[in-house]
Amino acid sequence: MTKKRHESLGLSDEQVIEMYKMMLLARKVDERMWLLNRAGKIPFVISCQGQEAAQVGASFALNRDEDYVAPYYRDLGVVLAFGMTARELMLAAFAKAEDPNSGGRQMPSHFGQKKNRILTGSSPVTTQVPHAVGVGLAAKMEEKEIVSFVTLGEGSSNQGDFHEGLNFAGVHKLPVITMVENNGYAISVPLDKQLACESIADRGIGYGMPGISVDGNDPLKVYEVVKNARERAINGEGPTLIEARTARFTAHSSDDDDSTYRDMQEVEKARENDPILTFATYLKEADVLTDDSLKEIDDALKKIVNEATDYAENAPFAEPESALKYVYEE
Helix, strand or coil, rough: CCCCCHHHHCCCCCHHHHHHHHHHHHHHHHHHHHHHCCCCCCCCCCCCCHHHHHHHHHHHCCCCCCCCCCCCCCCCHHHHHHCCHHHHHHHCCCCCCCCCCCCCCCCCCCCHHHCCCCCCCCCCCCCHHHHHHHHHHHHHHCCCCEEEEEEEEHHHCHHHHHHHHHHHHHHHHCCCEEEECCEEECCCCEECCCCCCCHHHHHHHHHCCCCEEEEECCCCHHHHHHHHHHHHHHHCCEEEEEECCCCCCCCCCCCHHHHCCCHHHHHHHCCCHHHHHHHHHHHHCCCCCHHHHHHHHHHHHHHHHHHHHHHHCCCCCCHHHHCCCCCCCC
């Protein structure tokens, strides 16, 4: 019997089911946040919709018990895969005291959770790259078999932090994997106005590392590329730059109107290759899931998202007296 694609990559049926669940949970949490925003209940949403396959496929190729991750603001799929819960993400969206990222102090999608080795993110884009490289340097100095994984949008790949971070990682052969989630727009600026080379992966050679471009709609392809990059890093062969080609199904954020700068037919065409749907189709064709089991998963995740929403909405806000906590010495 011919091996199925996921089996050829060393993935079991149970693992790819878990990947699908994680992708779908990210989508459902994201969709719920949009409804809450439009209802005036939460202030801001910045979406992962369309990019879940790249995020989850990459995360499953890492050691999620030991590796460090520096995610960018769209990475619901990454932080869920690394152990953050739907409830915790909703607490952050509602800016409640129990928000694990910042205790309700930061905007949503500024991820950070020490116990799951998720580096704290900041509002200026690309600042996570030098931080991730610093983790890679520490891992090399301490001779630990771990990698540092950092993600960003393709717009961020044009910032100075990207150059400085990748250059340093390349010079010192650090165990750093940089994945650019290329969705074609830096807010409103299209790709052809962002860079002159054909692919972001082409920049890898300038930093002395492999540059690989991969279909970000296929979680198994992303898994394979990141798994190989991790093996290189652990073997002392240095960093890797990966471009995951994806699509952004929503506006840049809940404060953006993308109809002013892109044709909505482009979005509809991208939705024809929705990674949630195409991966579900693959799992059915591979006899891993059936229509009935897909419905069971869908119902179970709806329940998780409903519970997370109810809990977060009713959770207490931080006490005003706590505003300066962790800011000044006590």
